[in-house]
Amino acid sequence: PLVVTDRALARLPVATGFVAALKAAGLDVAVYDGVHGNPTAAQANAGGAAFRAHAADCVVGLGGGAALDVAKIVGVLGTHDGDALEFAWDHPSVRAIGDDLPYFVALPTTAGTGSEVGRSAVISEDDTHVKRIVFSPRILARAVFADAELTLGLPAPITAATGMDALTHNVESYLSPAYHPLCDGIALEGVRIAARALPVAVRDGANLPARADMLMSSMMGAIAFQKDLGAVHSCAHALSTVADLHHGLANGVMIDHVMRFNLPAATARMAELARVAGVPGAAAMGDEAGAAAFVDWLGRLKAELGIPARLSGLGGPRPVTPADVPALVAIAERDLCHQTNPRPCTAADFERLFAAAM
Numbered sequence: 001p002l003v004v005t006d007r008a009l010a011r012l013p014v015a016t017g018f019v020a021a022l023k024a025a026g027l028d029v030a031v032y033d034g035v036h037g038n039p040t041a042a043q044a045n046a047g048g049a050a051f052r053a054h055a056a057d058c059v060v061g062l063g064g065g066a067a068l069d070v071a072k073i074v075g076v077l078g079t080h081d082g083d084a085l086e087f088a089w090d091h092p093s094v095r096a097i098g099d100d101l102p103y104f105v106a107l108p109t110t111a112g113t114g115s116e117v118g119r120s121a122v123i124s125e126d127d128t129h130v131k132r133i134v135f136s137p138r139i140l141a142r143a144v145f146a147d148a149e150l151t152l153g154l155p156a157p158i159t160a161a162t163g164m165d166a167l168t169h170n171v172e173s174y175l176s177p178a179y180h181p182l183c184d185g186i187a188l189e190g191v192r193i194a195a196r197a198l199p200v201a202v203r204d205g206a207n208l209p210a211r212a213d214m215l216m217s218s219m220m221g222a223i224a225f226q227k228d229l230g231a232v233h234s235c236a237h238a239l240s241t242v243a244d245l246h247h248g249l250a251n252g253v254m255i256d257h258v259m260r261f262n263l264p265a266a267t268a269r270m271a272e273l274a275r276v277a278g279v280p281g282a283a284a285m286g287d288e289a290g291a292a293a294f295v296d297w298l299g300r301l302k303a304e305l306g307i308p309a310r311l312s313g314l315g316g317p318r319p320v321t322p323a324d325v326p327a328l329v330a331i332a333e334r335d336l337c338h339q340t341n342p343r344p345c346t347a348a349d350f351e352r353l354f355a356a357a358m
Helices: 013-024 041-054 065-077 156-175 181-203 208-224 231-243 247-265 267-276 287-305 322-334 347-357
Strands: 002-006 030-035 058-063 103-108 120-124 131-135
Touching (some): 002 065, 030 041, 030 065, 156 247, 181 208, 247 267, 267 287
Parallel strands (some): 058 103
Antiparallel strands (some): 120 131
16 A cells, blocks of 8 residues: 655654554555645655555555545556646546546545545646646545544644535535535535534544544535535635635635625525524524524634634735735636535625635
8 A cells, every 4th residue: 555645644643653553464555745735736746656666556545635635646646647637627638537546545634625535636736826626436435434533633723724614515515506405415414513513623622522523524515515616615716826725724714704795695595504503593583684693603603713704814824915816816716616606706706705804
C-alpha cells in the first residue's frame, strides 16, 4: 500500500501508529505526505509518481477531504498516463478513467466533506488556484472505515470549520430545486444530526457519540449533494481560489448571508430546516417566520462555534478585502454550483453577497 496523507497529520501518532501497524502486519508500506492546504494538481501528480516508485498495488487515504481527494487521483495517476488536470471532467481533451484502478481504502479523520463516500475529487490549478473536478464512479473507495476515534484529536477550530462544511452540504442539497426525494430525506436527517452534534463536538472534542454523529452527517451530506449544491459553494470556491481560504470555513462564513438572499425563493423549505434543526419555537411558526428564524439560528450557531460572522474577521493565509470583490464575483459567477441555487444568482447578486459579508 501507499498511504496518502497530509503533511501535518503524517507526524501525529494517529498516522505513525497506523503505518507501524501495517508494517507489523507484514505489509510493504510507503507514505506520501505531500498534501497541504487546498490540494493542487502538483500534489496529486507527485502522489502518482510516489505510487509508481513504490510499485504500489493499493492506496490508503488517511486524513481530511484534501488528503482523500488526492488519494482518489493518486490511484488514477499511478495506473494511467497523463497529468491530473487532464482527468478533470471539463478538460478540452479529458482522459478516460479505466477499470484497472488499484484497491482504494478511505479513513476520514475529519467530519466535513464526506469525500470518503464521494465519486469526485477536487484539485486546484497550481497557477490560478481555480478548482477542477475529477468525476467518476470508478474512483469511489472500495472500503471506508468511518471510525470516530480517528477524529478525537481534531482541534476545535477545524472541527467547527469542517462541521459547517457538512451542514452546508446538507442544507444546500435540500434547498436545490432539482428533483430527488431520496437525497432530500438524507439531507434533512443530516441537518438534524449536525444541529445537535456539532456544538457538542466543538465544545467537547472527546465526546465520542458527537464525533460519530458528525461523521454520519458528513457522509450524508456528501451523498445528498449528488442532487446538487448552491450559491454558498460558489462563494466558497471563489474564496478558496482568491485567498486560499479553508473550504469549510468559507462555507461557514457565507452560509447565513446566502440563506438570507434565498429567503424569498425557498421559504417553505427553509422553515422545514428550522424545524429539523430544532430552532426554538419553529414548530409553531408559519413558513415566513420559520425561514427567517433558520437564518438567525445559523448566525447564532456560527458565533457559538467561533466561525467569523463576516469576511473581515478572518485570519488565514491573507485577509479578504473589498478590493477582492471583483475577482471573487468573476469566479463565483463561473462556478457551476449556483446553477441549482433556489434563487438565480447574477454577477450583481454575487457582488451584493460579498459586499454584505465583508
